[in-house]
Amino acid sequence: MTENTDRIHDLPSLRDALREFAEARDWRPYHTPKNLAMAMIVEAAELVEHFQWATPAESMALPPDKLLEVREEVADTLIYLIELADALGIDLIAAARDKIAKNAIKYPAPRREP
Ligand SMILES: [Mg+2]
Numbered sequence: 001m002t003e004n005t006d007r008i009h010d011l012p013s014l015r016d017a018l019r020e021f022a023e024a025r026d027w028r029p030y031h032t033p034k035n036l037a038m039a040m041i042v043e044a045a046e047l048v049e050h051f052q053w054a055t056p057a058e059s060m061a062l063p064p065d066k067l068l069e070v071r072e073e074v075a076d077t078l079i080y081l082i083e084l085a086d087a088l089g090i091d092l093i094a095a096a097r098d099k100i101a102k103n104a105i106k107y108p109a110p111r112r113e114p
Contacts, residue, residue, distance in 0.1 A: 040080035
């Protein structure tokens with residue numbers, strides 16, 4: 001059976017699809033915050049591995065096959081981040097919105113003369 005991924009178009013629908021994916025495979029018991037955080041970092045490490053030893057210029061001009069591999073690791077990392085947030089009851093958009101507001105206070109933009 002293939003997954004119906006056409007209905008995934010935003011974070012809530014992605015979260016719901018991931019819940020169903022895990023539940024259909026009886027993976028939910030393994031999806032503890034600890035396991036999900038560790039899995040996310042493993043995927044982030046797989047992402048970083050693609051850039052290890054690359055020059056800044058090389059990292060900005062990835063060949064198509066390499067970009068495809070990076071794309072998959074970005075997806076893996078995002079999937080585990082969403083599952084981690086879901087396991088902890090964290091609204092990712094609200095958390096990001098709050099953090100941006102906090103960062104704006106901590107790092108005010110320099111005034112630019114007109
Ligand atoms: Mg991976």
